[in-house]
Amino acid sequence: MKTHFQSEVESLNDRVRRLGERVLDQVRRAAAAIRARDPAAAARVSEADLEVDREEVRIEEECLRILALYAPVADELRYIFGVTKVNHELERIGDLAKKVARLAAPTATLMPDPMLDELAVAAEDAAARALAAFFAQDAEKARAVWENDANIDAIHDRLCGCLDEALARRDGAPMPALLARRSVVSALERIGDHAARIAKVTLYMRHGEILRHRPTLIARPRVLFVCVHNSARSQMAEAWLRHLYGDRFEAESAGLEPGVLNPLAVEVMREVGIDISNRRTQAVLDLVKAGRLYAYVITVCDETAAERCPIFPGVTRREHWSFPDPARFTGTPEEQLAQARQVRDAIRARIEEWVRGLSSA
Secondary structure (H helix, E strand, C coil), X not given: CHHXXXXXXXXXXXHHHHHHHHHHHHHHHHHHHHHHCCHHHHHHHHHHHHHHXXXXXXXXXXXXXXXXXXXXXXXXXXXXXXXXXXXXXXXXXXXXXXXXXXXXCCCCCCCCCHHHHHHHHHHHHHHHHHHHHHHHCCHHHHHHHHHHHHHHHHHHHXXXXXXXXXXXXXXXXXXXXXXXXXXXXXXHXXXXXXXXXXXXXXXXXXXXXXXXXXXXXXXXXXXEEEECCCCCHHHHHHHHHXXXXXXXXXXXXXXXCCCXXXXXXXXXXXXXXXXXCCCCCCEHHHHHHCCCCCCEEEECCCHHHHCCCCCCCCCCEEEECCCCCHHHCCCCHHHHHHHHHHHHHHHHHHHHHHHHHHHHC
């Protein structure tokens, strides 16, 4: 039974992937039709949309058949539900791509607008990245798509403002063409919205949390690591949390007396594939003055220094993890590197233990 179900899901994935590729091709062609004022490209998008509509219905019927035949539960049920949602979003993106392509000819009399091209590229990129995140079930990439939707909205608002001014002036530009371009702008923004919804579905499938209409729950808990100079221990802790659990937490680090990034920390983190060489140190007091809020503030220096860490408003938990200071390591360069590796690995182990504890609480 389980083997048959997995086979059905793999077949379903292939169909959705092909649908996604077809829809992305429509979006690319629609964007090209606007840039190149190509009526023939617009016609091809309209023709392809018929097959997208048919395939969307077939995939939905397949999802219903799998639900009836196998009665999946828990993660498997959530996955099938997610596929039905993404299937619908893809059909809507296809419809919008057809609309954009259809309006390419009416806008041909207007001057090219670099901002419109920027919006088209942003919408196309959002759809491509949302689908990539969905098929990889990558929550961090999905969250990036959702967070970038505000950028698409901003471009849309600027373009609409310019077009509304042109419509009000009636300064010679043909009104039907201006109205058509405004519709194109709105359709491209809606493509970005549907891409963001696909991203939210991926987050739901990964974490089981419905994010629609609940923006306060979308934000990841913010964690601040503090040590004396923000040169090694707190930097490594921030890097580990970002690397291991970046889809669940926002990580930052700061120092009581910020100094210079420790080369030992840079080297040992590079050994595990994490580059912190471009990180900068910052003062914890600057974060307090800026009104930054954190769910967790974790000191990773010795206890005496930790007592100097200021109180942040709104902190739900404050913890202290003590690790040796690489700035005080002595011996040959290799011996110092060996000691730094021990700190690096101890910090990773402590973070993994801490996250497991939060998950089971």
